[in-house]
Every structure is written in C-alpha cells, then in structure tokens.
Amino acid sequence: MLVHVLRRLGGAAAVLWAAFTVSYLILYLLPSDPVAIMLDQGAGGERVDPVRVAELRARHGFDQGPVQQYLTLLGRTLTGDLGTSISSGAPVAGLIADAFPETAKLAGLALVLGLAGGVGIATLASWTRATWLRDLLLALPPLGVAVPGFWVGLVLLHLFSFTWFLFPAVGNEGFASLVLPAVTLAVGLSAVVAQVLSQGLREAWRAPYVETVFAKGAGRGRVLGAHVARNGSLPTVTVLGVLVGNLLGGTVVVETVFSRQGFGRLVENAVTTQDIPVVQGLVVVAAAVFVGTSLLVDLVHPLLDPRVLTGARPAGPGPGGA
Incomplete structure (x- = not known):
C-alpha cells in the first residue's frame, strides 16, 4: 500500500509540473505583449508612454529571459504565490x-x-x-x-x-x-x-x-x-x-x-x-x-x-x- 501511495503521489506531482510548464510555454511565449495591450485598452486611443510599459514589464518579470522567468515563476508557485494580475494589480x-x-x-x-x-x-x-x-x-x-x-x-x-x-x-x-x-x-x-x-x-x-x-x-x-x-x-x-x-x-x-x-x-x-x-x-x-x-x-x-x-x-x- 505504501508503494502504491508513493507512486500515485509522484504521478500527481509530475502532472502538476507538466500543467505548469505547458501553460507557461503557451502563455508566456506568445508573440503579443499583455502589458502593452492592457495599457492600450485603458488609453482610449492616446499614445502609451514607453517608460510606463517598461516599468510594468519589469514589475511582472516580462523583461527576463524565458528560462529565468520560468524558474522564477515556478519557485513562486511552489510557495503559493501565483503572481499579480496585470489588469487589476491584485494578487x-x-x-x-x-x-x-x-x-x-x-x-x-x-x-x-x-x-x-x-x-x-x-x-x-x-x-x-x-x-x-x-x-x-x-x-x-x-x-x-x-x-x-x-x-x-x-x-x-x-x-x-x-x-x-x-x-x-x-x-x-x-x-x-x-x-x-x-x-x-x-x-x-x-x-x-x-x-x-x-x-x-x-x-x-x-x-x-x-x-x-x-x-x-x-x-x-x-x-x-x-x-x-x-x-x-x-x-x-x-x-x-x-x-x-x-x-x-x-x-x-x-x-x-x-x-x-x-x-x-x-x-x-x-x-x-x-x-x-x-x-x-x-x-x-x-x-x-x-x-x-x-x-x-x-x-x-x-x-x-x-x-x-x-x-x-x-x-x-x-x-x-x-
């Protein structure tokens, strides 16, 4: 029974890791820029300040490389920190x-x-x-x-x-x-x-x-x-x-x-x-x-x-x- 439990726990951990990794690859490596999109929606057609875009990108970690960004997100997720909403700023x-x-x-x-x-x-x-x-x-x-x-x-x-x-x-x-x-x-x-x-x-x-x-x-x-x-x-x-x-x-x-x-x-x-x-x-x-x-x-x-x-x-x- 102990072997059965350990095998199932290992499988569960692997599935969670796979779900996180696949979602990261699909979402974070998209060609679009979510920060720019969010600011464009709130600007009402006015020009978006590039400094503001760079500031928000740095705050949400989009200025990091893919590997560093992945490891940072994975580490935070393991501690229960799922990040901050781009649109509302809420956890x-x-x-x-x-x-x-x-x-x-x-x-x-x-x-x-x-x-x-x-x-x-x-x-x-x-x-x-x-x-x-x-x-x-x-x-x-x-x-x-x-x-x-x-x-x-x-x-x-x-x-x-x-x-x-x-x-x-x-x-x-x-x-x-x-x-x-x-x-x-x-x-x-x-x-x-x-x-x-x-x-x-x-x-x-x-x-x-x-x-x-x-x-x-x-x-x-x-x-x-x-x-x-x-x-x-x-x-x-x-x-x-x-x-x-x-x-x-x-x-x-x-x-x-x-x-x-x-x-x-x-x-x-x-x-x-x-x-x-x-x-x-x-x-x-x-x-x-x-x-x-x-x-x-x-x-x-x-x-x-x-x-x-x-x-x-x-x-x-x-x-x-x-």
Missing part, C-alpha cells in the same frame, strides 16, 4: 480565492444531482425486467453526452426563467440561482455515470458468483445491493476523479451562460484582457483540483477492491462475499 491567489466559493457551491450541487441521476438510471436499468424500459433508460446516457452543455442551459433558461418564471435567470443570489446552472452541469455528468455504471452492473450480473449467491437463496434485491452494485460500481469510482475535475472546466461555460460570478467570469475577463498571470493561476488551480481528486480516488480504490494492489482477479463471489 492572483486572492482573486481565485474570492471566486472559488461560488464555483465550489455550483460544482458540489451539480455533483450531487449528477450522481443521483446517473446512479438512479443505471440501477433501475439493471433492476427492471421490462425490456422496453431498460432500452429506454440505456438510451438516455448517450443522448446526455451528445447534447452540448450551453444548449441545455439555454433551454432551461427559456423554460424555467423566461416562460414559467420559476428560477432566476442570472446572478448569485440565493439557492434558487444555483438550481438551473447545477442541473445544466449535472446532465452531462449523470450521463457519463449512468453509462459507465450500467456497463459495470451488466458485467457484474453475468459473473459466475451471482448464480452461486442465487443458489444459496438470496433474493434479487440482496444480490443487487450486496454483490452486483459493489463490484459493478468500481469502474464508476475510477472515473469519478476525472468527472469531478471536468466539472471545474464545465463551470466556466455555465457561469458565462448564467452570468454568475466565479471561475467562469474570472477566466473570461483574464482571457479578454490577456491577463497571463491570472490565466496561468487558474490553469494551475484547476490542475491541482483535478489531480487531487484523482489522487483521492486512487487511494480509496484499493480499500474498495484490494485486488488493485496485487493485480489478482476474483475467483469467487468477489469483494461482497457470499
């Missing part, structure tokens, strides 16, 4: 900390709704003996994956905000403003969960130990709850880290559609003004959330299925026992 870490709570609430509610919907669809499809109902339920996940998230958000806005006036269309005021954005995010998440879980449950139902458990007198409900669900859900647990990481990226589009303050608005403003320190800070934080969630899943997985550590396959009724 990037503070901007992200201010935006994170609203995005976290949205992602958390979307995760709850997505898991509830995905698990419900997959479980009912696995449980029912009605072929038409099972086929109908199994047709929903591919549809949910194929539908663009922004389109779902616009449809929900049209129906529940502009037609029936049940939920606010924009803003961050109260729980009601969270519902439509969270449902928009949850549609794609629940589709993936339902697709992976239903496949896992189908394979678990076909396992030899299921017949053994039935032969011992267990009912269909006990077999599903104590054996099939436990073994069939392991692939879903594996991809859960990826899904949670993708939620953070999905909030950027959803928060823009619903005009919510959060990561989405921060990303939009940073990209528009080419505020490179903010963009890279958001990339690093998003990568850290993704890696942290995946690492947590990797560490929990062996507790649910010890065979992960040994590579062994079940010979009997699996982790659920008989």
Whole structure:
C-alpha cells in the first residue's frame, strides 16, 4: 500500500509540473505583449508612454529571459504565490480565492444531482425486467453526452426563467440561482455515470458468483445491493476523479451562460484582457483540483477492491462475499 501511495503521489506531482510548464510555454511565449495591450485598452486611443510599459514589464518579470522567468515563476508557485494580475494589480491567489466559493457551491450541487441521476438510471436499468424500459433508460446516457452543455442551459433558461418564471435567470443570489446552472452541469455528468455504471452492473450480473449467491437463496434485491452494485460500481469510482475535475472546466461555460460570478467570469475577463498571470493561476488551480481528486480516488480504490494492489482477479463471489 505504501508503494502504491508513493507512486500515485509522484504521478500527481509530475502532472502538476507538466500543467505548469505547458501553460507557461503557451502563455508566456506568445508573440503579443499583455502589458502593452492592457495599457492600450485603458488609453482610449492616446499614445502609451514607453517608460510606463517598461516599468510594468519589469514589475511582472516580462523583461527576463524565458528560462529565468520560468524558474522564477515556478519557485513562486511552489510557495503559493501565483503572481499579480496585470489588469487589476491584485494578487492572483486572492482573486481565485474570492471566486472559488461560488464555483465550489455550483460544482458540489451539480455533483450531487449528477450522481443521483446517473446512479438512479443505471440501477433501475439493471433492476427492471421490462425490456422496453431498460432500452429506454440505456438510451438516455448517450443522448446526455451528445447534447452540448450551453444548449441545455439555454433551454432551461427559456423554460424555467423566461416562460414559467420559476428560477432566476442570472446572478448569485440565493439557492434558487444555483438550481438551473447545477442541473445544466449535472446532465452531462449523470450521463457519463449512468453509462459507465450500467456497463459495470451488466458485467457484474453475468459473473459466475451471482448464480452461486442465487443458489444459496438470496433474493434479487440482496444480490443487487450486496454483490452486483459493489463490484459493478468500481469502474464508476475510477472515473469519478476525472468527472469531478471536468466539472471545474464545465463551470466556466455555465457561469458565462448564467452570468454568475466565479471561475467562469474570472477566466473570461483574464482571457479578454490577456491577463497571463491570472490565466496561468487558474490553469494551475484547476490542475491541482483535478489531480487531487484523482489522487483521492486512487487511494480509496484499493480499500474498495484490494485486488488493485496485487493485480489478482476474483475467483469467487468477489469483494461482497457470499
């Protein structure tokens, strides 16, 4: 188990380093000058003072060579210093900390709704003996994956905000403003969960130990709850880290559609003004959330299925026992 933990920690550190390095290469080596662009936007067509440009370039480290600039930024990032916003002059870490709570609430509610919907669809499809109902339920996940998230958000806005006036269309005021954005995010998440879980449950139902458990007198409900669900859900647990990481990226589009303050608005403003320190800070934080969630899943997985550590396959009724 210790070797497994150390290997995963090393992999997580490597992914974070790669995310930082790639974002630096893409953002800081662009041919444009973010300081000049920012000053041009605020000058209203007037001539920009070259001395002012040089001063700001030196303040933000753009006057250094690529290697020195990279090492300086990497060293600061390792200490938690993500730099200073070019457009506002505020610490990037503070901007992200201010935006994170609203995005976290949205992602958390979307995760709850997505898991509830995905698990419900997959479980009912696995449980029912009605072929038409099972086929109908199994047709929903591919549809949910194929539908663009922004389109779902616009449809929900049209129906529940502009037609029936049940939920606010924009803003961050109260729980009601969270519902439509969270449902928009949850549609794609629940589709993936339902697709992976239903496949896992189908394979678990076909396992030899299921017949053994039935032969011992267990009912269909006990077999599903104590054996099939436990073994069939392991692939879903594996991809859960990826899904949670993708939620953070999905909030950027959803928060823009619903005009919510959060990561989405921060990303939009940073990209528009080419505020490179903010963009890279958001990339690093998003990568850290993704890696942290995946690492947590990797560490929990062996507790649910010890065979992960040994590579062994079940010979009997699996982790659920008989």
